[in-house]
Amino acid sequence: MNPARVIAIAVRALLRNKLRSFLTTLGVIIGVGAVIAMTAIGAGASARVKATFEAMGSNMLVVLSGSSTAGGARGGAGSQPTLTWNDLDAIRGLPAVRLAAPQLQRSAQVMAEGQNWFTVIQGTTPELFDIRNWKIARGQFFEEDDDRAGSKVAVVGNTVVQNLFGPYDDPVGQVIRVGAIPFEIVGVLQSKGQTGFGQDQDDVVIIPSRTFRAKLQGGLQQYIAGAIVVSARSADAAGAAQGQIQDLLHQRHRIGPGVQDDFTIRNLSDIATSQQESAKTMTSLLAGIALVSLVVGGIGIMNIMLVSVTERTREIGLRMAVGAKPRSILVQFLVEAVALSIAGGIIGTAAGLGTAGWLVARFGWPMLVQPHIIVAAVGFSAAVGVIFGMWPAMQASRLDPIQALRYE
Amino acid sequence: MALIELRDVTKVYDTGDVQVKALAGVSLDVESGESVAVMGASGSGKSTLMNLLGCLDRPTSGTYRLAGEDVGRLDRNRLAEIRNRTLGFVFQSFNLLARTSAVENVELPLLYSGVAPAERRRRALQALERVGLAPRAHHHPSQLSGGQQQRVAIARALVVEPRIILADEPTGNLDSRTSVDVMSLLQALGDSGITIVLVTHEPDIALYAGRVLEMKDGLLRSDVRRPAVRAAPRTAPDEVAAAGPSSLASLASAPEKP
Numbered sequence: 001m002n003p004a005r006v007i008a009i010a011v012r013a014l015l016r017n018k019l020r021s022f023l024t025t026l027g028v029i030i031g032v033g034a035v036i037a038m039t040a041i042g043a044g045a046s047a048r049v050k051a052t053f054e055a056m057g058s059n060m061l062v063v064l065s066g067s068s069t070a071g072g073a074r075g076g077a078g079s080q081p082t083l084t085w086n087d088l089d090a091i092r093g094l095p096a097v098r099l100a101a102p103q104l105q106r107s108a109q110v111m112a113e114g115q116n117w118f119t120v121i122q123g124t125t126p127e128l129f130d131i132r133n134w135k136i137a138r139g140q141f142f143e144e145d146d147d148r149a150g151s152k153v154a155v156v157g158n159t160v161v162q163n164l165f166g167p168y169d170d171p172v173g174q175v176i177r178v179g180a181i182p183f184e185i186v187g188v189l190q191s192k193g194q195t196g197f198g199q200d201q202d203d204v205v206i207i208p209s210r211t212f213r214a215k216l217q218g219g220l221q222q223y224i225a226g227a228i229v230v231s232a233r234s235a236d237a238a239g240a241a242q243g244q245i246q247d248l249l250h251q252r253h254r255i256g257p258g259v260q261d262d263f264t265i266r267n268l269s270d271i272a273t274s275q276q277e278s279a280k281t282m283t284s285l286l287a288g289i290a291l292v293s294l295v296v297g298g299i300g301i302m303n304i305m306l307v308s309v310t311e312r313t314r315e316i317g318l319r320m321a322v323g324a325k326p327r328s329i330l331v332q333f334l335v336e337a338v339a340l341s342i343a344g345g346i347i348g349t350a351a352g353l354g355t356a357g358w359l360v361a362r363f364g365w366p367m368l369v370q371p372h373i374i375v376a377a378v379g380f381s382a383a384v385g386v387i388f389g390m391w392p393a394m395q396a397s398r399l400d401p402i403q404a405l406r407y408e
Numbered sequence: 409m410a411l412i413e414l415r416d417v418t419k420v421y422d423t424g425d426v427q428v429k430a431l432a433g434v435s436l437d438v439e440s441g442e443s444v445a446v447m448g449a450s451g452s453g454k455s456t457l458m459n460l461l462g463c464l465d466r467p468t469s470g471t472y473r474l475a476g477e478d479v480g481r482l483d484r485n486r487l488a489e490i491r492n493r494t495l496g497f498v499f500q501s502f503n504l505l506a507r508t509s510a511v512e513n514v515e516l517p518l519l520y521s522g523v524a525p526a527e528r529r530r531r532a533l534q535a536l537e538r539v540g541l542a543p544r545a546h547h548h549p550s551q552l553s554g555g556q557q558q559r560v561a562i563a564r565a566l567v568v569e570p571r572i573i574l575a576d577e578p579t580g581n582l583d584s585r586t587s588v589d590v591m592s593l594l595q596a597l598g599d600s601g602i603t604i605v606l607v608t609h610e611p612d613i614a615l616y617a618g619r620v621l622e623m624k625d626g627l628l629r630s631d632v633r634r635p636a637v638r639a640a641p642r643t644a645p646d647e648v649a650a651a652g653p654s655s656l657a658s659l660a661s662a663p664e665k666p
Contacts, residue, residue: 005519005525009519016507314503315505317503318503318505318516319516319520320464320488320491321462321464321491321497322491322492322497322516322517322520322564322568323488323489323491323492323493323517323520323521323568324488324519324520325484325485325488325489325520326484326485326488327485328520401464402459402464402465405499405503
């Protein structure tokens with residue numbers, strides 16, 4: 001018998017009992033739907049984590065000063081400045097390092113006409129805008145010359161603009177004061193939102209590093225009062241950059257083996273990777289639970305197919321009497337089971353996408369539909385049909401035609 | 409060589425502790441074109457004999473040759489092929505598929521012999537024509553009377569152009585008037601050269617066959633040949649037109665039409 005005909009016969013048999021066929025596939029619909037929805041949301045979460053870290057900075061490493069130890073109380077990373085401006089220049093020369101910039105930092109009250117706001121002042125060189133993927137919304141970044149000259153210019157984040165000037169005023173060209181020192185705003189940064197850790201990245205005023213050192217920072221001028229941010233040449237080079245910086249600083253700070261480092265290197269791509277891993281683990285767990293419901297759906301199909309074989313015993317007997325071989329009967333019932341499960345897989349895919357879409361619209365969750373997951377889920381549901389349809393189909397094909405014809 | 413040759417055939421059913429000898433040694437020849445009625449009380453072995461003749465079962469001992477082929481040696485697949493090509497079945501309870509049109513019911517055997525869909529439909533309609541039901545081809549069994557359902561079943565047996573039609577109590581579920589119609593149809597098929605074997609427990613139905621076998625306790629008790637009584641159908645002429653000249657002749661002698 002040709003395959004199209006076999007499928008047509010199976011579909012016709014299933015359509016004779018529409019409600020039951022639908023209820024039978026419901027288990028598979030829910031299973032496949034759950035797999036699709038869970039993986040779409042899980043992959044979306046993973047992609048958002050990745051995007052968040054990319055917004056923080058591409059292939060970024062942060063080098064922090066070591067901890068201070070005063071009377072046995074250790075102050076944590078960055079509390080004791082140990083990194084010098086010469087260290088920064090040396091790091092800039094390393095082969096795996098694309099760019100490096102200082103990030104001097106202190107909190108301060110910032111004033112504009114009539115308004116004030118407590119925010120973070122960062123002193124840096126123009127490389128930082130590149131390293132941290134800052135985009136300009138209005139005006140421009142300050143330049144190398146501004147840094148060299150110690151100009152009193154500032155690039156401000158969106159949160160600062162909102163709080164000092166409100167949404168309608170153009171802040172470019174206006175003046176803000178940090179203490180008594182006036183800074184002219186030359187640019188407004190494009191909003192980045194929160195970091196993966198919940199910090200508002202837009203709540204910042206960025207000024208040239210020399211200006212910062214001269215006007216805001218007191219004492220210890222050869223040390224960097226903050227961190228060095230580094231961009232590696234590529235994501236793969238981040239590990240190499242970390243190693244090179246470590247070796248360089250060991251050498252420059254004369255730290256021998258077994259002695260504690262006076263600096264800390266944080267590799268943000270590691271953190272990004274581990275966050276993505278945890279999102280993936282969560283996705284696999286959810287998908288695993290969803291797979292269990294798919295198997296339960298398969299058992300439902302088996303149950304109904306067994307009932308169907310019993311109910312249609314006389315039909316099977318008749319088909320055998322008029323010349324159906326055991327194999328034809330086996331194939332017929334197997335195809336019915338697989339048709340049910342594939343129909344469930346297709347409806348389930350639609351239901352899963354619908355559910356994921358609804359969750360996205362309702363809760364603003366990110367969603368990423370992966371075509372290979374859809375193929376796998378429908379394929380898996382077909383496999384469920386074969387596995388759980390085989391036993392009832394074999395029962396049918398083994399019937400004795402005489403007994404089957406006499407069955408009441 | 410006879411079409412059907414049974415030699416010392418026995419059939420023993422093993423029901424756990426007791427062995428039931430359903431056939432105790434039957435030898436029988438049926439020539440091509442004969443029409444044979446098998447009679448006997450229930451438990452006499454006539455159904456077992458029918459199952460063997462229909463290749464639904466194999467003898468415990470002895471040989472059954474159908475058109476020269478030793479059926480006892482064949483496997484399930486080969487038996488299915490023989491049933492498909494050589495035999496047609498008619499059952500007491502019609503055994504039509506519900507919610508399936510008459511013509512699709514008739515097509516069923518052809519599904520298993522690899523006939524192309526268009527050819528299948530053509531032959532099924534032709535078979536329905538022969539039993540006078542062409543106008544009802546697309547009716548479902550629930551829309552047909554008992555006699556019409558049995559005629560659909562006969563068309564289903566006919567559609568593979570079998571050498572033998574095996575009818576197991578074909579009139580068992582029909583009233584006496586409809587029974588005569590169905591027997592008339594079977595007689596017409598017998599006249600066209602198809603061998604008919606029918607099981608019945610009604611003596612007046614057996615009269616329509618040219619040869620009557622009587623069974624008791626798994627053995628053949630008698631084997632009588634005599635001229636068959638012609639069945640006179642009351643069916644309207646256009647419905648029997650295809651059933652053959654003899655039934656038209658008997659129609660002409662029928663006393664009245666409804």
